Amino acid sequence: xxxxxxxxxxxxxxxxxxxxxxxxxxxxxxxxxxxxxxxxxxxxxxxxxxxxxxxxxxxxxxxxxxxxxxxxxxxxxxxxxxxxxxxxxxxxxxxxxxxxxxxxxxxxxxxxxxxxxxxxxxxxxxxxxxxxxxxxxxxxxxxxxxxxxxxxxxxxxxxxxxxxxxxxxxxxxxxxxxxxxxxxxxxxxxxxxxxxxxxxxxxxxxxxxxxxxxxxxxxxxxxxxxxxxxxxxxxxxxxxxxxxxxxxxxxxxxxxxxxxxxxxxxxxxxxxxxxxxxxxxxxxxxxxxxxxxxxxxxxxxxxxxxxxxxxxxxxxxxxxxxxxxxxxxxxxxxxxxxxxxxxxxxxxxxxxxxxxxxxxxxxxxxxxxxxxxxxxxxxxxxxxxxxxxxxxxxxxxxxxxxxxxxxxxxxxxxxxxxxxxxxxxxxxxxxxxxxxxxxxxxxxxxxxxxxxxxxxxxxxxxxxxxxxxxxxxxxxxxxxxxxxxxxxxxxxxxxxxxxxxxxxxxxxxxxxxxxxxxxxxxxxxxxxxxxxxxxxxxxxxxxxxxxxxxxxxxxxxxxxxxxxxxxxxxxxxxxxxxxxxxxxxxxxxxxxxxxx
Amino acid sequence: xxxxxxxxxxxxxxxxxxxxxxxxxxxxxxxxxxxxxxxxxxxxxxxxxxxxxxxxxxxxxxxxxxxxxxxxxxxxxxxxxxxxxxxxxxxxxxxxxxxxxxxxxxxxxxxxxxxxxxxxxxxxxxxxxxxxxxxxxxxxxxxxxxxxxxxxxxxxxxxxxxxxxxxxxxxxxxxxxxxxxxxxxxxxxxxxxxxxxxxxxxxxxxxxxxxxxxxxxxxxxxxxxxxxxxxxxxxxxxxxxxxxxxxxxxxxx
Numbered sequence: 107x108x109x110x111x112x113x114x115x116x117x118x119x120x121x122x123x124x125x126x127x128x129x130x131x132x133x134x135x136x137x138x139x140x141x142x143x144x145x146x147x148x149x150x151x152x153x154x155x156x157x158x159x160x161x162x163x164x165x166x167x168x169x170x171x172x173x174x175x176x177x178x179x180x181x182x183x184x185x186x187x188x189x190x191x192x193x194x195x196x197x198x199x200x201x202x203x204x205x206x207x208x209x210x211x212x213x214x215x216x217x218x219x220x221x222x223x224x225x226x227x228x229x230x231x232x233x234x235x236x237x238x239x240x241x242x243x244x245x246x247x248x249x250x251x252x253x254x255x256x257x258x259x260x261x262x263x264x265x266x267x268x269x270x271x272x273x274x275x276x277x278x279x280x281x282x283x284x285x286x287x288x289x290x291x292x293x294x295x296x297x298x299x300x301x302x303x304x305x306x307x308x309x310x311x312x313x314x315x316x317x318x319x320x321x322x323x324x325x326x327x328x329x330x331x332x333x334x335x336x337x338x339x340x341x342x343x344x345x346x347x348x349x350x351x352x353x354x355x356x357x358x359x360x361x362x363x364x365x366x367x368x369x370x371x372x373x374x375x376x377x378x379x380x381x382x383x384x385x386x387x388x389x390x391x392x393x394x395x396x397x398x399x400x401x402x403x404x405x406x407x408x409x410x411x412x413x414x415x416x417x418x419x420x421x422x423x424x425x426x427x428x429x430x431x432x433x434x435x436x437x438x439x440x441x442x443x444x445x446x447x448x449x450x451x452x453x454x455x456x457x458x459x460x461x462x463x464x465x466x467x468x469x470x471x472x473x474x475x476x477x478x479x480x481x482x483x484x485x486x487x488x489x490x491x492x493x494x495x496x497x498x499x500x501x502x503x504x505x506x507x508x509x510x511x512x513x514x515x516x517x518x519x520x521x522x523x524x525x526x527x528x529x530x531x532x533x534x535x536x537x538x539x540x541x542x543x544x545x546x547x548x549x550x551x552x553x554x555x556x557x558x559x560x561x562x563x564x565x566x567x568x569x570x571x572x573x574x575x576x577x578x579x580x581x582x583x584x585x586x587x588x589x590x591x592x593x594x595x596x597x598x599x600x601x602x603x604x605x606x607x608x609x610x611x612x613x614x615x616x617x618x619x620x621x622x623x624x625x626x627x628x629x630x631x632x633x634x635x636x637x638x639x640x641x642x643x644x645x646x647x648x649x650x651x652x653x654x655x656x657x658x659x660x661x662x663x664x665x666x667x668x669x670x671x672x673x674x675x676x677x678x679x680x681x682x683x684x685x686x687x688x689x690x691x692x693x694x695x696x697x698x699x700x701x702x
Numbered sequence: 703x704x705x706x707x708x709x710x711x712x713x714x715x716x717x718x719x720x721x722x723x724x725x726x727x728x729x730x731x732x733x734x735x736x737x738x739x740x741x742x743x744x745x746x747x748x749x750x751x752x753x754x755x756x757x758x759x760x761x762x763x764x765x766x767x768x769x770x771x772x773x774x775x776x777x778x779x780x781x782x783x784x785x786x787x788x789x790x791x792x793x794x795x796x797x798x799x800x801x802x803x804x805x806x807x808x809x810x811x812x813x814x815x816x817x818x819x820x821x822x823x824x825x826x827x828x829x830x831x832x833x834x835x836x837x838x839x840x841x842x843x844x845x846x847x848x849x850x851x852x853x854x855x856x857x858x859x860x861x862x863x864x865x866x867x868x869x870x871x872x873x874x875x876x877x878x879x880x881x882x883x884x885x886x887x888x889x890x891x892x893x894x895x896x897x898x899x900x901x902x903x904x905x906x907x908x909x910x911x912x913x914x915x916x917x918x919x920x921x922x923x924x925x926x927x928x929x930x931x932x933x934x935x936x937x938x939x940x941x942x943x944x945x946x947x948x949x950x951x952x953x954x955x
Contacts, residue, residue: 111716115717138895142768142770143894143895143898145733145770146770146773146774146777146894146897147891147894149735149770149774150774150777150888150889150894153888154888157888158888191888194890195888195889195890195891196890196891196892197891199891200891209891209895656731657720658718659717
């Protein structure tokens with residue numbers, strides 16, 4: 107595997123020109139933040155991730171997490187020491203609140219750090235990601251006492267967090283879970299049951315693990331309305347904050363997976379002996395509320411995994427394409443074979459990777475910025491607008507982003523030819539790792555349904571309409587800048603997207619909307635990507651006039667946006683028919699007849 | 703112990719840069735980075751300062767830009783920085799550079815000066831010794847290890863072709879360190895935040911008592927010649943002798 111080069115210029119470009127970091131840094135909550143400081147943070151994070159985390163990626167895959175008979179799970183020593191360095195340097199605390207020892211930086215800066223961590227080692231990044239979810243849950247729903255006990259250590263990363271939702275019969279349908287929580291006289295609960303697919307549910311990289319567990323109290327209503335959230339620490343915590351007795355939660359086994367081998371995926375059993383001690387978070391039966399608090403953040407992070415794997419795969423494929431010589435490109439001297447990057451098809455594959463990567467990075471960072479506005483805007487209007495935008499973009503970041511992750515890493519293998527299919531080049535690992543992202547944290551099918559049934563109707567359709575208006579508003583500037591191919595293709599893409607949106611909104615049969623959801627979500631992602639690429643092209647175009655040593659960089663931004671407009675945006679047209687077809691054909695054949 | 707560390711901000715080697723068509727100087731971007739080889743010197747200085755409750759001052763001559771490169775070294779833990787940024791120093795030769803650095807170091811006061819062996823963009827490799835001469839202190843060069851001797855002197859292991867020499871000098875003294883002398887620390891988030899408010903003095907030539915006398919100009923810049931085809935040695939049973947002869951000729955054995 108080649109070295110990881112943090113794409114700092116691309117990240118800074120997006121923050122500066124697409125996301126509007128300066129406006130966010132100007133918010134009163136971010137008085138301690140400015141652009142230069144944020145960029146310095148990103149530079150140092152990038153160096154750290156490239157030097158200390160990225161080298162653990164291959165060993166993490168080859169050795170993986172190991173489950174022992176006594177229930178312990180151990181990680182390769184390289185991962186253990188990298189985690190300790192990561193915590194010591196403070197990288198776990200970038201966007202956490204300052205009152206609990208966090209650095210209080212915007213999510214839009216935090217996402218840059220998280221992107222680089224994820225790209226350096228996706229399996230590793232899942233541990234801080236789950237910890238971040240636990241932090242959010244406690245921050246918004248925990249008691250002052252719970253915050254005092256757990257937040258500081260979770261924020262620093264000395265302890266890690268998990269989210270324990272899934273049970274064998276309760277996956278996408280979380281309401282079907284049966285783990286029990288019996289109230290005790292001392293106010294605590296005893297948890298009994300089994301959870302599966304618990305990411306980083308047991309490990310040896312940190313001193314304690316704080317499990318956040320969904321369970322039912324006696325007599326709770328069925329379905330999602332009867333779910334409560336509990337803190338179940340691996341080790342109970344003494345009054346003075348020190349680590350006490352081992353709790354009755356044990357790792358029964360870990361899964362053997364396609365990828366992310368350094369991320370232990372655990373089966374956890376609660377209450378095999380005395381019963382696992384649990385502490386209620388919020389009120390009984392309010393567990394789903396806490397879940398929703400975390401969902402936007404966690405789904406964006408999983409989307410980021412699509413970006414991260416694609417970026418790593420692209421860097422590797424680009425280097426290979428420059429070194430590998432095969433055949434003779436048109437016009438090349440007769441005596442020598444050409445680097446494969448000179449062949450049009452290889453160039454197309456590389457450009458497809460680069461353009462999609464830039465498009466999804468911009469969308470995801472915009473999503474992060476929306477979360478900043480939602481939480482730190484100065485008035486209700488700003489906060490609501492931010493929350494609505496984040497809600498709209500999240501299923502796209504997760505669904506479109508992780509589908510692209512799988513597709514682009516597959517292209518990365520293709521560029522390597524036969525060597526791509528051989529593990530030692532490392533491109534195979536990236537593709538294997540990518541495959542989980544469309545599945546967990548709400549499958550991409552669920553993301554598409556979320557977009558169509560929950561997000562399009564927000565505020566009577568005004569949220570999505572105003573996003574479309576924003577895209578429309580680029581028409582004039584694109585024309586004035588002479589970026590005609592981008593202007594034309596973006597307008598065409600928006601037109602078909604509007605058409606499909608109207609069709610979905612007009613259907614009475616909800617099955618029609620559900621049937622259209624997946625091709626529609628893809629179409630939305632493609633057009634939204636075109637919007638961000640157009641925005642980037644406009645910024646780069648105006649920067650070209652005053653470029654100081656960076657002319658090549660800005661020119662490439664414009665060209666990449668043109669490629670996206672001409673080669674990728676037109677795919678939206680092709681999705682119109684499928685996005686507006688009634689569900690009849692999906693159900694016309696009886697399940698038995700599907701066997702043929 | 704008051705320690706001065708010579709550091710340099712350079713254009714990021716990872717990003718392509720342009721040459722000014724008239725002067726042939728590198729067009730300096732606003733964002734510059736700390737020369738990677740300087741991280742070793744900063745780390746040695748920090749360790750010695752921690753051991754002696756001393757202080758670390760960074761000394762630099764370069765266009766300030768947004769001071770990003772300097773802040774990187776401050777984020778590692780240095781206490782303050784002095785940067786001489788003067789338009790008239792553009793394209794300075796090594797002697798002028800040494801005079802400026804020596805002037806700034808003298809102005810700050812020092813017991814120990816630490817520098818890398820050479821910069822990653824200029825590669826002259828003579829500035830530290832010129833600085834030592836101008837400061838009238840001994841120069842201990844190519845340190846692969848630096849430690850304090852019992853009597854407050856500085857002792858180094860000087861890398862040589864055959865191994866190393868142990869060399870020692872009382873302070874004040876100048877030491878140049880090789881890459882690999884220590885493992886440079888990564889700045890912590892806290893360090894980065896603190897660096898923002900650490901003092902950075904920006905000085906001009908007059909402040910350090912130097913009037914630039916640079917007379918060198920860059921006449922032309924030519925592209926690197928294309929790599930020539932390698933020489934193939936056919937093994938007729940005596941091939942090894944030819945290879946040995948070739949290796950001797952290029953002085954690698």
